Amino acid sequence: MTNDKNYIHLGGTARSPEDVVSLHELGLQFAEIPITDNDKFIRLKNTYKELKENSGMYYLCHGPREGDPNDIKALENSYFPKLIQILSGMPDLDMRVLTIHLWIDPRFVSREAISYKIGFLNRLIDKGREAGITICLENLSETATHLSGVFKVLPLLNLTLDIGHAQLLSNQNTSYGFIDRFPERIKHVHIHDNRGGDSPDDDLHLPVGKGIIEFGKIFRKVKEIGYHGTITLELRPPEIKTCLPYVKQLLHIS
Numbered sequence: 001m002t003n004d005k006n007y008i009h010l011g012g013t014a015r016s017p018e019d020v021v022s023l024h025e026l027g028l029q030f031a032e033i034p035i036t037d038n039d040k041f042i043r044l045k046n047t048y049k050e051l052k053e054n055s056g057m058y059y060l061c062h063g064p065r066e067g068d069p070n071d072i073k074a075l076e077n078s079y080f081p082k083l084i085q086i087l088s089g090m091p092d093l094d095m096r097v098l099t100i101h102l103w104i105d106p107r108f109v110s111r112e113a114i115s116y117k118i119g120f121l122n123r124l125i126d127k128g129r130e131a132g133i134t135i136c137l138e139n140l141s142e143t144a145t146h147l148s149g150v151f152k153v154l155p156l157l158n159l160t161l162d163i164g165h166a167q168l169l170s171n172q173n174t175s176y177g178f179i180d181r182f183p184e185r186i187k188h189v190h191i192h193d194n195r196g197g198d199s200p201d202d203d204l205h206l207p208v209g210k211g212i213i214e215f216g217k218i219f220r221k222v223k224e225i226g227y228h229g230t231i232t233l234e235l236r237p238p239e240i241k242t243c244l245p246y247v248k249q250l251l252h253i254s
Helices: 017-025 038-055 072-093 111-131 144-153 175-181 215-224 237-251
Strands: 009-013 030-034 058-062 097-100 134-138 158-162 186-191 230-233
Touching (some): 009 017, 009 237, 017 038, 038 058, 058 072, 072 097, 072 111, 097 186, 111 134, 111 144, 134 186, 175 215, 186 215
Parallel strands (some): 134 158, 158 186, 186 230
């Protein structure tokens, strides 16, 4: 991963080696690879490694979805082992950040499941430390208040701030709350646009500027806290191409 601490680095989602090539052609600095099928990823690992060496790009990792957020047995017997398996293979590609989905919104997730997930995260963070990997929890529908207790008991837990998710189930984008209350936890950022709403179907992943999110205001807040890190455009490469100049303009990146 880059040692450049003075600039924000832009990357995109790469669902295949071909996507890595496309992102490199767009001039992006990294690719965030979602691993939904670890066996398939292992088969492609040498291809990803060769692309990394030839392009000079680096990789971040996005874990799979958790499934039923209240099914503790499945989380323990299926999801946790999947993440451990993914962690074990990340150092081969020098992937140093793992973003995971683990829903902790008390409006939808039981108190028992949230308590279990705190322990789940604690164990995952320990495994990540052993491998030199930063674990980032991605906000789904949670607000900063919803996650305050989790951050309090897990001082080493970091946040992937998903600005698109933050527009859902809220009158105001909840990114502001995370930026104001937990600036030191934000280690990675996801951007994509939508038109608001209160269901998973409203998570449209539109190109930046095609929805209602006020990215200019949010980016100014991000800069105010001195954020110098990575931002993934969670879009397909052709969609990234359409909005990349606008994103660079908003971030004052040449």
